[in-house]
Amino acid sequence: MMFMAQDYDDVVTLGIGEPDMDTPEHVIRAAMNDALAGWTHYAHSQGDPELRQALSDSLLAAGRDVSPDRIQITHGAMGALVAVMRSLLCDGGEVLTPEPHFPDYAAHVGFAGGKLATVQARFEDGFIVRPDELEAAVNENTRMLLLNSPGNPTGAVLPGEVLDAIAEIAVRRDLFVVSDEVYDAMSFDGPAPSIFDRPGMSERCLVVNSFSKTYAMTGWRVGYCYGPEWLMRELIKVVSYSTASASTPGQRAGLAALLGPKEPFQAMVDEFTRRSQYVYSRLAEMPGLRVNRPQGSFYMFADVSGSGMDGLAFAETLLKEEQVVVIPGETFGPSCQPFIRIACTVPMDRLEIAMDRMERFMKRHGETA
Ligand SMILES: Cc1ncc(COP(=O)(O)O)c(C=O)c1O
Structure with a gap:
């Protein structure tokens, strides 16, 4: 089009x-000053420790206890999606996601050697997937459930009770869950609930997020994800051999966005x-x-x-x-x-x-x- x-x-x-607003000036200036001061080298593959600490602090302020060593900084949320698919689908398997869905998921899963399967979310249900239909679509090849709330393209936010039911299915059917929450800052009826906070999720859920939409920073290419320690050890291998690290000035910009005026x-x-x-x-x-x-x-x-x-x-x-x-x-x-x-x-x-x-x-x- x-x-x-x-x-x-x-x-x-x-x-x-993407937001039509430019990145706020204080963020650009902070990143520029850091770059002038020498922040122009490779970053640690897991991500700038100051940025991971700041993310951990901001997650704690929102009620989630995630230590910095369980946070991986990536090349946008895309980098996190690619890394988790490549970590968990190296011997194939299906990823189940509600349709309509962010179109890039099919490529992220396919490039990793997996297959994207879908379950219908209906207009009449406000595009909220029905947990029983989600479970009916699970088969012996299903490895992972991929959720996106608030959703692109629908603008739907998965309610807490639906997340409870999906988490229970994931535990019972031994499925991993990836929760793409890149629009979580734009939730109009109060904070969007996350499946991460449901019972049983600490060992089987990765949250993918990004600076792109929340901070009008799409071009800086800085995203992040957090989840169980065993997975972090795998993700860092993909990140370090594919992109080495997220951009160093980009991560400094992210730090300024987190610590500066809101x-x-x-x-x-x-x-x-x-x-x-x-x-x-x-x-x-x-x-x-x-x-x-x-x-x-x-x-x-x-x-x-x-x-x-x-x-x-x-x-x-x-x-x-x-x-x-x-x-x-x-x-x-x-x-x-x-x-x-x-x-x-x-x-x-x-x-x-x-x-x-x-x-x-x-x-x-x-x-x-
Ligand atoms: C649902 C969803 N996930 C992930 C992304 C990728 O975000 P990033 O710019 O952080 O790679 C987008 C971008 O449009 C998106 O809509």
């Missing part, structure tokens, strides 16, 4: 999956909350569109079948007729053809223009289908 958009003028792009990041969360509420209220009024109230992240996943088009045709026609980019749902799994993903990653004035254009579009296509 981004490529096709180059043929049009004044396009509003609701396709980009206001710029809170302002970002407030802004995404405001934008998501606005977009939801506009979409909910449009004929031929169905959308769930977003609970987190900055995405919405709308059912466009009322337009008579699938998500791909919808996205192409919307671009052609109204110059708005959205992402076709099938990107997030074959069952997602009736959907589009909307990212609230442009300022309010551009979002208002995009919503006016979509409303006009739906008045033409939504009422006649």
Whole structure:
């Protein structure tokens, strides 16, 4: 879609999956000063000890006791996902994840020699997977459950009772759990619960997180993960032989983001909350569109079948007729053809223009289908 958009003028792009805000200045300055002071060499493969300590402290403040030696710093959350898949799937096996899902999971699992299997999460359930259906999809090859909450592309937050049930399944069926929580800072109804805090998870769960979305630091490529000690000994091998370490100035930037003023990041969360509420209220009024109230992240996943088009045709026609980019749902799994993903990653004035254009579009296509 981004490529096709180059043929049009004044396009509003609701396709980009990263904060549109730049990294706050105090973070950039701290990293620059550290680089000038000599922080330009390889970092320790497990990650800068000061950064791991600061992460451990911030996790403790949020009620999670994770010592620095159980934290691995990675090249973005992607680095953590690659490392855990390569550590646990070297002799094959299936990873089970709810669909719709972040599309890169299939590659992370496939590159490691495993297979991604999916279980349907339904629009009618707010895209919350049903634990009994998840368990029904487990077979003798299943090694791992891969969860993402708050979710990309749905904006759904898995509730505590669903996580309780999934944790119980993981223990009973002897499955490892990877919990991708890169959008945890953007949870609109209070802190997003984590499966990590459920009984039995300390030895079988890895949480993947990142500085990318929380601190508007996608380009610095710093992520992290934490989990059981036995796994940490494996992850460090993958990290040290694939990337050596995450970027040293990037890790110093992460440290500054963790230790410095929180206001710029809170302002970002407030802004995404405001934008998501606005977009939801506009979409909910449009004929031929169905959308769930977003609970987190900055995405919405709308059912466009009322337009008579699938998500791909919808996205192409919307671009052609109204110059708005959205992402076709099938990107997030074959069952997602009736959907589009909307990212609230442009300022309010551009979002208002995009919503006016979509409303006009739906008045033409939504009422006649
Ligand atoms: C669900 C999910 N996990 C992981 C990532 C990767 O994040 P990072 O930039 O930290 O590699 C993304 C990026 O869009 C994502 O949406």
